[in-house]
Amino acid sequence: MTLLASRDAADEDSEDAATANQPSGPRWVRPSVAALLLATAVLYLWNLGESGWANAFYSAAAQAGSVSWKALFFGSSDAANAITVDKTPAALWVMGLSTRLFGVNAWSVLVPQALMGVGSVALLYATVRRTSGPAAGLLAGAVLALTPAAALMFRFNNPDSLLVLLLVAGAHCVVRALEIASPRWLALAGAAVGFGFLAKMLQAFLVLPAFGLAYLIAAPTPVRKRLLHLFGALCATLVSAGWYLAVVALWPAADRPYIGGSQGNSLWELALGYNGLGRITGDEVGSVGGGRNGGWGGTGWDRLFGTEMAGGIAWLLPAAVVALAAGSWFTRHARRTDRERAALILWGGWFLVTAAVFSFMSGIIHAYYTIALAPAIAALVGIAGAQLWRARGNPAAAATLSAGIGLTALTAYLLLSRHSTWLPGLAIAILVAGLLCAILVFFASRLPVVARRLVAVGALVTVLAGTGAYTVATAATPHSGALPSAGPSNGRGMGPGGGGIVIGGQGGPGGAGGGLLGTSLPGENLTAVLRQDSAKYTWTAATVGSNNAAGYQLGSGAPVMAVGGFNGTDPAPTLEQFQEYVRSGRIHYFLGDGMVMRGETGSDAAERIADWVAKTYLPTTVDGVTVYDLTR
Known part of the structure; x- marks a missing residue:
């Protein structure tokens, strides 16, 4: 939207439409993309080593992988291969190779995730641009980069970073497949999701309904071929996910580490039970803290706005709902193969399915899981924001865009009001500026060009101010332990939710032995x-x-x-x-x-x-x- 404000509406409309699929476009595109990616890299890499070992559970496994190839392959917690971590090890493969190349230190463990964050922003830009133009792509990339949950995880060493990168790559492949009904691109999308399974198991499959529905509805080929292509993509998903499970199952149990998180030394049990359906039902054998059949907090649609999760993801969540509804309405008469409507189906389905699962699952869930919603929210805001701005001469479009801006400002005000001692005055400033921008945007089509540009810039700054400030605070706060949380430091090296558990001091009573979720280095x-x-x-x-x-x-x-x-x-x-x-x-x-x-x-x-x-x-x-x- 920044870029939409930089030139006359007619010019930007024609250029967006003409350059969506071209490698180069208006002169402002390349420098703007470069600036976005550079700023993202600085945000995710700056002072990264302050978090130390971050999640020492995975750092220790990376250290083991730097010593033993077997430990690297299986994701063992130690180089002698007693037991694995309780996840499939794709993320550990990346960290383990990094430590082999650059030594075992905090930077070699954490930098790969930061680079995955930059890659995710770049891929999201490229994906949204192909359907909605460069301005929409840039807005989507900026929203993703400035999502607190994203900044938290892309500066941490949990598997979520690799999962998000692979799922965005899968979405990009689906968009490419939709252009020419390409079974090859669709199979690549399936393979990306399958490798996402090797990062965080069944959570990766939450995007499959959206990917499949978008292709089934919008691919420019007869329905019989669409179904055949989807079957091929499903096979690619199962092969890319299942080869590792098959290898582990066929490997003699006496010659490999025990599969952590399972009660029967089975990766299949881990995938379908403790890290699978158990997360939905709450029946997770071996879990502690939540208990059988629930105990991980109240469920319902308001869960994402609760005190634990809201700071990480809720800033633009209402705007995404408005964007999906508005985009669906304004494209309701589009032809079946319309790529912008197909993109709304893809990102909207990703958003709705993932939000529903996170809202109602009874098993283990942590606030940082919400990073999986960030690409879908960012894409919806980018697509609909650009779409509504181009149609601002239509009173309905102008009113919807104004409502989205006002609602986002109100959301930021409510979230910031929960932390009244942090940046006092920011909440009311965003609310006032947001309501003013909402009014001006409604009349933007009647304003002179210069005034229209200023209104667009002001609206963009206001929309991103709350989430941006919270993201910068998240990046400036060292995080460690098993449960990091987004937001400013509370003085103990963790976010406001108390999710991060600091690695303890050296020596003294209780100087080591961190317990279930914390880790202390020995004296x-x-x-x-x-x-x-x-x-x-x-x-x-x-x-x-x-x-x-x-x-x-x-x-x-x-x-x-x-x-x-x-x-x-x-x-x-x-x-x-x-x-x-x-x-x-x-x-x-x-x-x-x-x-x-x-x-x-x-x-x-x-x-x-x-x-x-x-x-x-x-x-x-x-x-x-x-x-x-x-x-x-």
């Missing part, structure tokens, strides 16, 4: 103990819970067994297996602090192991951590 003395003769042992130590183990492993650089996996509820190893490891001299120490409480379901093997160690070996204390020497 200097404990680090020296763990490193002593570590090469003689398969695991320098064992402890309950993956986050506990991650801190000790990152601090010492030696493999640490995560007994019971992430929650301490996986039956890996069993007590008998652990006792055999001890008898054969494969584990040096057991670290007994920071125990994880077992939930209502799952295995009690970790508790039994901890009890057996405590009854069998004498404890000592090093840097406030209870240490059992299993060789004595």
